[in-house]
Amino acid sequence: MIPPLNPLLVRRAVEEALLEDLGRAGDVTTSATIPGDARATAVMAARGPGVIAGVDLAVAAFRALDPELSVTVHLNDGAAITRGDHVLTVAGNARAILTAERVALNFTGRLCGIASLTALYAAKVVGTQAHICCTRKTTPGLRVFEKYAVRCGGGMNHRFGLDDAVLIKDNHIAVAGGVAAALRGAKASVGHLVKIEIEVDTLDQLDQVLQEGADAVLLDNMTPDVLAEAVRRIDGRMVAEASGGVNLDTVAAIAGSGVDMISVGALTHSAPCLDLGLDIAIGK
Incomplete structure (x- = not known):
């Protein structure tokens, strides 16, 4: 419903x-x-x-x-x-x-x-544990409606804005002084109900995240083989989200790596x- x-x-x-x-x-x-x-x-x-x-x-x-x-x-x-x-x-x-x-x-x-494009992506990951989700790459002023359309097509929503979850991206990490520093700063600043996700580009960064702890990790621009290794290391301790290089030709292989979520900007910016x-x- x-x-x-x-x-x-x-x-x-x-x-x-x-x-x-x-x-x-x-x-x-x-x-x-x-x-x-x-x-x-x-x-x-x-x-x-x-x-x-x-x-x-x-x-x-x-x-x-x-x-x-x-x-x-x-x-x-x-x-x-x-x-x-x-x-x-x-x-x-x-x-x-x-x-x-x-x-x-x-x-x-x-x-x-x-909704129609989302349904095409969702059909590609049937039989895996992966869910298709959207991003903040939406039309200004129409985000709530475009994210609603993603749900109509069988997808799930990522955060709606900057205020409802922490998502530490590569630029945050660079300015904060590293993965550990960024995570520690986030944990010290937000309330216990605010989820914390961090983006990583390498397995070495992922190991730092696993040591510090987070609610979710965004595995950015990794190949299916590297994603599978990342999922193995995570071992259910946090939500594993894949992002980057996702299209209708690649999404099935990405889902096959065992990730929980696959975020696709194209759902809203290119449909x-x-x-x-x-x-x-x-x-x-």
Whole structure:
């Protein structure tokens, strides 16, 4: 069960997107060509296969312009879709539907694309203990939604921001004066509920982490053979996460090394939008 999106966040994002689109003068095209009392029924449909995500944002976009619109959702987030499948049907004031169309499609197409790409990665690691997770390489302002889409596609979330977990990267280690110094500083500074993860590039660095202790270790840009040795040394004492050089051709071998998590920045920074269309028929 995928926890639903926070409706307050949905409403705020949709309002900001509509304000961006409407500008100062509003939808001059629709106002000039469509009578105010015109009615319409429109169907949002998939033009290719994928996984649904972001339906709540589409519904909110339509209803933000007319709360009286009738919206019927045919497929919920997380559902697999094929070409021609109907996602939702919206009926009511034609002006409201036409004006909200692009915002609804932009949100849903973007999130469906992320969910669909995540599902491809998740399918590659079936039969291993590895889970696919996202990163902070997200679109500014859309992180909560893009990370939600990752969950819809069968992935897991890494930290949401700089404030919810410690992730000591190579530059932190360099400035802090080494692995041990960075870990000791983190442990002395954060509360007992804050997880600490540290990135390592070599097995020698990993040995230092194992000596100092951490909740998780990020094994960066290691080959499957080196990852397997790292997993052997970790021996279940902390979460083993692989990162770097991950794509659909390499992810299965990486998962086969025995790591617990595989973080993939491409899920959010490189996922193509799923092609969705809104087919509309206007009538009194």
